[in-house]
Amino acid sequence: MTARIRALQGQIRRIKRELTQLGLLRPGSLSRQFNICGSPGCRCKASPPQKHGPYYHLSYTRNGKGGTRSIQKDDVPAVRTALANYARLKRLVDRWIDLATELSDLELELRPPGRKATKRA
DSSP states (O other), X not given: OHHHHHHHHHHHHHHXXXXXXXXXXXXXXXXXXXXOOSOTTOGGGXXXXXXXXXXXXXXXXXXXXXXXXXXXXXXXXXXXXXXXXHHHHHHHHHHHHHHHHHHHHHHHHHXXXXXXXXXXX
16 A cells, blocks of 8 residues: 555656646637628628638636637737646646545555544644
């Protein structure tokens, strides 16, 4: 069982290292949209239509509040990277919690019978 504890501790250390390597973070999702304008005779009303765009929009929720903002085409790669970093952060934290829970359970099982947890002042 102590080998498993060491393995869990090692995995947690690796996750912590990976977390320090993440760059900018951004929650949300990026969408690409094409629009039709109101000008008669415009190319977007041809057959087949040649719609205007693409236009990029970021939708997100943070602290219970939602938002949307337009993203310039040149900024799309950086925003996609930040979105991927945020998704990676969430996966790593979830994995850390799973490992820490298992580690805590094992340490509780190894505690000698009759020994009470210490109280902190």
